[in-house]
Every structure is written in C-alpha cells, then in structure tokens.
Amino acid sequence: MGKTESICSLSNLSEFYGKDMATRDAYGITLVELGKKNPDIVVLDADLSCSTKTAKFAKVFPDRFFNMGISEQDMIGTAAGLALTGKIPFASTFAIFATGRAWEQIRQTVCYSNANVKVVATHGGITVGEDGATHQALEDIALMRVIPGMSVIVPSDAYETAQSIVKASEYYGPVYIRLGRAKVQAVMPEDYRFQIGKAYIFRIGKDANIVANGLMVSEALKAAEILREGGIDTGVANFSSVKPLDEDALFKTAKSSKLVITAEEHSIIGGLGSAVSEFLAENHPIAVKRIGISDSFGCSGPSKELLKFYGLTAENIVKIVKEFFKK
Known part of the structure; x- marks a missing residue:
C-alpha cells in the first residue's frame, strides 16, 4: 500500500486557510492532490460527481475513478472489495443516500470486515436548502456513529476539511466524513492540525x-x-x-x-x-x-x-x- 505525504507538506494546504468556501469544494481539490501523491487512492461516485466534486479527480485520473451510477449499495460493496486488494477507496454521494440507502452495506461489507474505506458524503444537514427534506440528511451522524469501528468526522471549514481528508487516507479503517453544500466561514487558526479523535x-x-x-x-x-x-x-x-x-x-x-x-x-x-x-x-x-x-x-x-x-x-x-x- 502506498503512503501519502504528511499533511504539512501538501502543496495545496495553504490555499484553504482563511477562505470561506464549501467543504465539498475543499474535498474535490484535496482528492486531486492526494491522487498525485498516492497511486493507491481510487474514487467512486454514485452519479453525482459534479455535485460531490469528485469530478475533479475523475478528470485527472480517469482510470482510478468509477462512476457506479445510481447504485449506492453497489458502490459501497465495490469500495470494500477495492480496499481488500490494497487500494484506498473514497466513496462519495449525498449524505442521505450514503448513510440511508447503503447503511447495511457499510455495516456488513465495510465495518464488519474493517475494510479501509472512506465514505465522504456531501450535502449533509439542512443547508442543502431548496432540495428539501428528502435530501437533507439530519440523521447521518447517528447512523454512522452507531456502527462498531466507524470513525465519524464533521469538519468545520475548508482548511479542516483538507486536513481531515488527508488524515483519513493515512488512517487504516472505516471513516465517515460529512461535508456540506453551502459556503462556510473559515474559523480554524493557521497552526491547526487535524487529528482523528482530537478536539x-x-x-x-x-x-x-x-x-x-x-x-x-x-x-x-x-x-x-x-x-x-x-x-x-x-x-x-x-x-x-x-x-x-x-x-x-x-x-x-x-x-x-x-x-x-x-x-x-x-x-x-x-x-x-x-x-x-x-x-x-x-x-x-x-x-x-x-x-x-x-x-x-x-x-x-x-x-x-x-x-x-x-x-x-x-x-x-x-x-x-x-x-x-x-x-
């Protein structure tokens, strides 16, 4: 399995500091940077890559991107399979679909097997806005938190998001990261360094x-x-x-x-x-x-x-x- 560089050495880190932007945008940019550093990183999406921003990765690394179509359960199962071959899969779709429609697959094929899958879901919370209640995941943290072995991360801004994505790639085991659609205010100080399990x-x-x-x-x-x-x-x-x-x-x-x-x-x-x-x-x-x-x-x-x-x-x-x- 390949190794990523330290968060401190990622060339794009500084561009997120102090900037108000949607956390999903920081995700898309950071994925591309990680892809350059680690050939084992692969990305899967459920036909929403323009919205989740994984389309950026698909454009640069088309042979390492898999559009699974509107088939979230299949996406998670495939991600687990890729993880068991030594890849580091990032699987993305809207939070309501990732945690609701594919909950059983996350429990059985990812967490029960301790597969090294990173589920990065965008459009979490009510700030999905006009899409309404059917697309506003308000239960996703609860659904992921209850599964044994799953780490659950909710970054506060773009700067923290970029760091959490990198740390997730370096950490072995299932990780759920919840991102948003709306632009958020930058809050974290320049010397901040994200760690899983630390406030x-x-x-x-x-x-x-x-x-x-x-x-x-x-x-x-x-x-x-x-x-x-x-x-x-x-x-x-x-x-x-x-x-x-x-x-x-x-x-x-x-x-x-x-x-x-x-x-x-x-x-x-x-x-x-x-x-x-x-x-x-x-x-x-x-x-x-x-x-x-x-x-x-x-x-x-x-x-x-x-x-x-x-x-x-x-x-x-x-x-x-x-x-x-x-x-």
Missing part, C-alpha cells in the same frame, strides 16, 4: 462552554463573544471528531464551567449532542443544552433562512444560555 479548544469559559462541529463552530464563536460581552464567560471547542470522541477535552471543558451547550446541524438525537450527553452523564454530570434539529424533518428554503428557522444561529445560542443563567 480543538478555542477557549475555556468559566460559566459556559459551547461544544460544536461543522458550520456551527462559526456560530458558536460569534455567540461566545456576545455572551462574554454580556458578562457570561463562555468558551468554544470544535469537536469535529464525533467518534472517537475526545473525552479528555470534553471533561476539561465540562469541569471548568456550569453549563455545556452542544451545537450541530443534525438531529439532537444520536449526534454530537447525544455523544456529549452520554459521556458526561457517566463521568461528570452537568447541565447540558442541545442545539440542533429537534426530532423533525427539514423543509425547503434558502440555507440561511433554514438555519434561522431551526435555531441554528449565534442569536439562538445566546438566548438559550441567557435563559439558563436567569434560572
């Missing part, structure tokens, strides 16, 4: 700490600033690695404050909020407020309006934290 703590607050991932990290940072200005000392931690969860970092943030808030573009059932609550309930009982989609489907509309409608905003985080401390 990044921006700051620890004495009153409250917001644990977030994906695009909600930027909202959490905005909310924390507003809260600190109002006298509530609030910190933020990026838990892009939902599984394995950085238990040390979570314990550190929880024991330093009176309240932990989780913020995610996903159902509050089974995702980051559940992972955090489960750990804290057993190890450090503390008040937890979960911000996400509350047991409902999405709906059609512009992504920014949907985020506001479902309360996935800095303003709503501020409101919930203030209400807690009023009590």
Whole structure:
C-alpha cells in the first residue's frame, strides 16, 4: 500500500486557510492532490460527481475513478472489495443516500470486515436548502456513529476539511466524513492540525462552554463573544471528531464551567449532542443544552433562512444560555 505525504507538506494546504468556501469544494481539490501523491487512492461516485466534486479527480485520473451510477449499495460493496486488494477507496454521494440507502452495506461489507474505506458524503444537514427534506440528511451522524469501528468526522471549514481528508487516507479503517453544500466561514487558526479523535479548544469559559462541529463552530464563536460581552464567560471547542470522541477535552471543558451547550446541524438525537450527553452523564454530570434539529424533518428554503428557522444561529445560542443563567 502506498503512503501519502504528511499533511504539512501538501502543496495545496495553504490555499484553504482563511477562505470561506464549501467543504465539498475543499474535498474535490484535496482528492486531486492526494491522487498525485498516492497511486493507491481510487474514487467512486454514485452519479453525482459534479455535485460531490469528485469530478475533479475523475478528470485527472480517469482510470482510478468509477462512476457506479445510481447504485449506492453497489458502490459501497465495490469500495470494500477495492480496499481488500490494497487500494484506498473514497466513496462519495449525498449524505442521505450514503448513510440511508447503503447503511447495511457499510455495516456488513465495510465495518464488519474493517475494510479501509472512506465514505465522504456531501450535502449533509439542512443547508442543502431548496432540495428539501428528502435530501437533507439530519440523521447521518447517528447512523454512522452507531456502527462498531466507524470513525465519524464533521469538519468545520475548508482548511479542516483538507486536513481531515488527508488524515483519513493515512488512517487504516472505516471513516465517515460529512461535508456540506453551502459556503462556510473559515474559523480554524493557521497552526491547526487535524487529528482523528482530537478536539480543538478555542477557549475555556468559566460559566459556559459551547461544544460544536461543522458550520456551527462559526456560530458558536460569534455567540461566545456576545455572551462574554454580556458578562457570561463562555468558551468554544470544535469537536469535529464525533467518534472517537475526545473525552479528555470534553471533561476539561465540562469541569471548568456550569453549563455545556452542544451545537450541530443534525438531529439532537444520536449526534454530537447525544455523544456529549452520554459521556458526561457517566463521568461528570452537568447541565447540558442541545442545539440542533429537534426530532423533525427539514423543509425547503434558502440555507440561511433554514438555519434561522431551526435555531441554528449565534442569536439562538445566546438566548438559550441567557435563559439558563436567569434560572
């Protein structure tokens, strides 16, 4: 099996720092760079390569790209087979199809066999926008997190996405990476280096700490600033690695404050909020407020309006934290 270069030596890394862009775009660019470094990397798609941005890889490496058609289950099975021959397959489609339609294949042919498959799904969450509830995966993290052996990653921006893709290629075992359609704000510092199973703590607050991932990290940072200005000392931690969860970092943030808030573009059932609550309930009982989609489907509309409608905003985080401390 070939080896990729260190994340620090990838020539395209710097182009993502500080740039607001969709995480799916960072994925497409990084795949091409990885393909140049490692001939064992192959890419599969379920007839959505223009949307998932794997078309960039297909153009440069047509003999290492496989369009499986609208056959997601077949795509996952084929990816597992390629992995067992020593290849490093990246299989991509929309999150709703990757985790819903092909769940059994991911469980049986990938995770049960510990096949070295990277499922990188785009169009996760409600920011799929006008495509509506049928295409808005709000349950995908829960579906992947429950499978033994599966690592689950939700990058916060393009810079972290590029690094997580490279690290996934270097890591042996099943990985699920959830990416988005909409442009997201750059939040990670230049010296940041992604590691599977590690969180990044921006700051620890004495009153409250917001644990977030994906695009909600930027909202959490905005909310924390507003809260600190109002006298509530609030910190933020990026838990892009939902599984394995950085238990040390979570314990550190929880024991330093009176309240932990989780913020995610996903159902509050089974995702980051559940992972955090489960750990804290057993190890450090503390008040937890979960911000996400509350047991409902999405709906059609512009992504920014949907985020506001479902309360996935800095303003709503501020409101919930203030209400807690009023009590």
